[in-house]
Amino acid sequence: MTTVLILLLLALGAYLVAVIETWTITGRFQLAAPLFAGIALLGRESIVPRKPDRIFFEVAPVLLLISAILAAAVVPLTPDLIITDLATGALFINAALVYVLVALLMAGWGPDGAYAMIGGWRFLGQLIAYAMLIVMPITAVVMRAESLLTTQIVVSQAGVWNIVYQPLGFVLFFIAAMALAFLPPFDLPTAKGELAGGVEAEYTGVRLAVFRLGRLALIITLAAATVIFYLGGWQGPWLPPWAWSAIKILVVTATMLLIGRFMPRIREADLLAWCWIFGIPLALLNIFLVGVLVLVLP
Amino acid sequence: MITGARQGTLSGLRRLVSIAMARDLSAFLIPGPDIARAHGLDFEAAGLHPVASPRHASVLLIVGAIPPALREAAAIIYAQMVRPRVLFALGTETLPPLPAADVVAGLSQQDLIQGIRQLRSAFAEGAFRPDVSDFDAPMLHVRIEYTCPMHPEVVQSEPGSCPKCGMDLLPREAQATAGHTHADHQEMDNSADRQATSTHDHGTHHTMVRDAPLEYTCPMHPEVVQREPGSCPKCGMNLEPREAQTEPTHDHHHMTHDAPVEYTCPMHPEVVQSEPGSCPKCGMTLEPHEMQDTQTQEHAGMDPHRDHSTMDPGDMAFMSMIDVTQDLPRSGDGLPMEWIEAPFGPFFPGLPGGLLLTLTLDGDTVAGSDARSLIENGDLLLQHLSMDSGSFVERLANRDPLAPVAYRLLACRALENVAGMDIPADTACARIGALERERIASHLGWLALFGQQTGFDWLRRRAASLQLKFRQADLKQILALKPAIQALTKRLKRTPLLESRTAGIGQLAPDATLRGPVARAAGISDDARSTDKTCAALGFTPVSREGGDALARLHVRLDEIAHSIALIKAAGAIELPAPAHVGELSGTGEAVVETPRGLARLQLTLEGGQVTAAQLDTPSTHHLTLITPLIEQQELGDALVIVGSLDLSPWEIQP
């Protein structure tokens, strides 16, 4: 029952992400636009390119969606609303999200086209940049909570949210989350101006719908993870827990989608250089600082 | 009724889908959003959602008349769109090979909105049809040719065996011929193409000599050794002959013939024989081993751990892929990836419409490139023209939809130069006003394209809306828009990541062949307006910057916009150039104009009032040649930014 409810909420969340994304692009709130777009997409032909790697071509969108759903399975929306409260929840989120890379590599290789392939390779480079910046801030968060349970992580922020306790970790995690979801300015694998759609370019019809749905689910899952780890989850005065979760997640989503509109795409070389030269030392510093705080503060 | 309908009867669920499709119109623009904006169309406001890939589009929107080569490319794009698909033509009747347009409208915003209304009803009613015919065109027929993975030069039209090495020929698509049969999404035959275009040189180690007794071995499997010719039992290749006493047939073992040799197994150094053969323990070919081990220059790139006495067991003669790839040209980042030839254009989002950039990519680094314009506008260069001056001016003006006023002015000035006329100062000032207004619109259009290319969405929308406003603005409106331009410039100077995206990219040294903003960004303050007395009277000074990189070009164009506003204000009026009446004049003359992209020169010959010869020299023609050396060894994103920063207009490129 909880599972079904959460999956429905995930679908609703994905729909709202689509609405917010249209708003960031056009400046208008079109509540019905994603619905029409989805139906239209399902009604179009599904084309398979000549000589694809059929297995990869079919599996990639599904794997993207599954990895987002699996990551969402350990995210608590309220103290009882979680699909499975794994004891290693915080680590499991990262484990599930790594398969986004596998999915995009398959989507890059499968269609047998230059643009998709380059998009896939670029995403691998992007992973090397963001992978550490996802895991290390999570480590610091877990240090404060003294547990990998996501519910425990939220409860540990009862007094002070992690965004105040470890702001450095928040910034790094936020940036890395945007890179993981290949949102602008990190949209290297699906660059519209450079790769004519990249990994997404060769998908049509149902497969494209699944791919896009997977991407939306990924964005909302990452927003939910940010809220869990840094923004105190469901905690807040006056409103019921689920309302706070919803508000926070939507605000984080809107921020993630909005930021990228105002700057050009980052260069891959720059992304790698900055993440490894600045990002990782800062993440280590963050762990150190949190360690000191955890030991010193009562 | 739409020709690109999808098979099916319009009932029940499909009706719902048709209605959804009518509400969700995604368009692929031909020749590009830059041309659409140059004609004053705001397609997003009209309800069309532009997409980057034809596979995601349901409407193919053709803006204006397009030349034959582009039409063929457009036909390929149309074939790549998924059904149901609609062909929407503005300002043109579609000519073959495209099918007849489903909706036709004029080239104005009102007509566009009207046409879109028709589109929606066309979708709602005609998206599904029980009887559909496929769209077919000659250039869509893919010619399958057969090629040998080892010898890319061997190409046949039927399957068979390679005459050189006996391997089975693999099928692959015929390569691009003139380039104009390819559109964005070239689907390539993965492996065969890869092998054909890769430079794995397994077949070229034929340093065979002549008199000594021969034995036959397989280049891929050196353990296969026979005394007579034949095929390798493992892979089917013809066995290569090799001298019994000299070098084995693979790249990295070249030795002199003189010194005494003995044969040893690389895996088992204890096995030593005096004649060649196979190692009794592992079946490997015995390697010749001699005292003097000379290595050729080919191995300079690898550290010399290939001599046999120190051969480590894991390092088999043919197995090390490091060795196999050692002769591959390395790109700038040192990683040997597959060589892919990919077309970027002619309708690539982010590049000017009509520009075909064929890149040979080594991974995501550009290893080679070929840039050309598919718009062949050479008709005006004919020596034996005969048209009256008025229509000549119109022809020249309509030639380049991205800078019509500049070319109109050029033609008028050339005519006046032939006639030896002088134009009154206020007309000259008004003409300058029009020229500068077009410069502003052109630079804003470039900014919008740049924003699209770099994923800078805010810039794309802001520059596009400003361009549409400036295009036909009068003096008062232009001055009212000045704060908007200043805000844009200030915002761009503060944009994070913009500087890192463009600084140091595409550096050009000051060079006489550079023109326009490209030259001025390299520090050359050449500007045709400096020599024009009208402009000088209005207080014109050229802008220039040091650096010569893409960032400098961006700033030069921003500065030029601001300067143009000041010039317009000083000019006080805006008026399109009108050709003078030349009567029955004869003579030659020439004129220059500083188009938004650089200096353009026109030489005219008139005979009896008719234009008989014209020679046009445009900046984009010169800048096109800059591309290949400039983007070599650049990462793909940087290469595209470089091409974009040159601000080419494919319409004015002379073949």
Added chain:
Amino acid sequence: MSAQTFFIGFFGLAAVWFGIVVFRTFSMVRSALALLFSQTALGAMFLSMQAEFLGVLQIMMMATEMSIMAIFMVMFMMDPGGLGEMDMTHQKRLSLSAGIVSFVAAVAVAVFVDWGPVAHTAPDAAQQTVDLGLELLGRSMLIFETAGVTILTAMIAATAVAIQPATWRSKHEH
């Protein structure tokens, strides 16, 4: 109990099957990703054995590693798509014998080593994590710290070796 055995068996067989696919397929990329899914099946097996941390860690690490390996295979192998269907195996006799020897050794180790008394229940996953943490910072600290530093050194050394200095390269360019 039986469900657990079933899942362990299922994932074990899946791991073996994917491992076989690694060598049976002609496509390099399929080979690399089959290895990836073989490791994922192993991780799932750990999860079925209630070693939660280990299972999640295995799933996470192997995905990243195998994907990077896939790219290197595309770089250096001649026919990444596998459409040429060339036989890429070498040294068949040696590898066959090495495989059989390793298999026999692994089975011997599994059967003959004294693994201690059988644990009938695994501790709670959260407790396992706590115990693991205490172990890492207690008895096994030296092992893991030296392993970590060694890996870091190897990474830095490999990167330094791979970067060819620009001057050296331009000197040796044809």
